[in-house]
Amino acid sequence: MTKGIEQETRPGQGAATVAALRTPVQPAAGRGAALRVEGAGISFGDFRAVQGIDLDIPAGEFLCLLGPSGCGKSTLLSAMAGFIQVSEGTLTADGAPVSGPDPELGMVFQSSEALFDWMTVQQNVTFGPRMRGRSRAEQNRVADEFLGLVGLRHCADRYPGQLSGGMRQRVQIARVLANEPGVVLMDEPFGALDAQTRQVLQQETARIWSASGCTVVFVTHDIDEAILLADRVAVMTAGPAASIKSLYTVDLPRPRDESDPAALRLRNQLREDIGEEVRKAMRDQGLDDQLDREAKNA
Template sequence: MTKAIEADLPPAKQDGGGRGAAVRVDGVDIKFGSFHAVCDISLDIAAGEFLCLLGPSGCGKSTLLSALAGFVRPHQGALTVDGTPITGPDPELGMVFQSSEALFDWLTVRQNVAFGPRMRGKSRAEQTALADEYLSLVGLRHCADRFPGQLSGGMRQRVQIARVLANQPQVVLMDEPFGALDAQTRQVMQEEMGRIWQASGCTVVFVTHDIDEAILLADRVAVMTAGPAASIKSIYEVDLPRPRDESDPAALELRHKLRQDIGEEVRKALRDQGLDPEDER
């Protein structure tokens, strides 16, 4: 069954392994001038865990992810990976963006994936070996000599995932990576993501606004309050066997709880804007 648990007391992942690292968010505030984006967020993420950040639009999910990636400096609090402070971008922190435009159109798929190892000074043989290994993992070894423009949207996103994994990071940060895909491709990518995560052993922090996606992928789901000054509202453990069945009664129960949590925040945001959601009925 699923249950809400305290934001700063997550369960340790029992079967995690591989290269994953533990992530700690300790009393983090993020401000942009006078705008208070997120407020006093504390969160422990176990090594090898798949955590989804879920919440209404504008609640600061991507802002928190950017801070974990080292792109944004918190106004207050600390972010650490295995106890080491996050002070800026780091090869151990891989970022997968929503758009596949981050790929280099003038490089082949293999060259795109080998780019990180190349920048880290790996030999040409090592670059090729790593690129082919992770292209095989995402099911695109046969496309290694193509260019990104010759691939579908879903395939380009898999190349982007392979490029991040080729750096062999401990933590993979994903900002709605399937949001721009059509429904059918998105479903396939969600199923593939679970397999890729289990094979890589990385810790994954995955931002989404899709409740079903979170249930399908996550070990735990952290629900954020509506912004500004967003915080963690609740955290749910997803105690369901993999691969997951959306018609499982426990999955349906969790979906109901998540919809209720997020609905409360959306209604609160509307009231803060001077709108009464009850008037829309």
């Protein structure tokens, strides 16, 4: 093995390996919880969304789920949040079965419509602690801490409708963190934002994760976003009955440099993996002719 290179076996690929420069990255110690998914499958009637999912996510890790559209990334994330139940296998957080929604499992949605428009920013952020009967002083402390963490203390008295899309997403992140979850689950939270705002929030997310010590599972379609944020990237196969195709360790120093040769190599490998799955899905739909035309025009 080449000096300075770490190889990681790709699940289901036998001796196939992936190489990345070895520069260990240790997440901040904090209140992260470990997630374990063993042999998990999720079905809706006769439709099998995912099957045979095995993931061991240590406390404090930032894991990105990457894959083609419709592969079940959001479905798997919803199961981790307790919104739906696995049909087979097990899913646990710090050893306890995930049987339903829990403050320990915070969800950040793609749409900022998840915020309560009739509440101020501060009221949104303190909603969870307020429902758990925390004192007014404790609510104020929580609002100050987490609005400060996302850089929005000056917006505490505003309403969501008075904020930009990027600011609303930061409020949503602060509201989730105010419950002090061990795991933060993020379902393409920046997908609807413009490129510049998205880039800023990617950097902010890396900073917030480092400061909070939470475990993060982040769903994305964006390869560069996954490389920028993740400790590891799990690539899913095309659905239905999707599974984990490959698992990559992103051993690059933070903040990440997208022009780093190791990042470029990883990007190419991820593109190849996802491209294989997209082509397979198109062939399964009888679109072979379209693939042939695209290959000729490439």
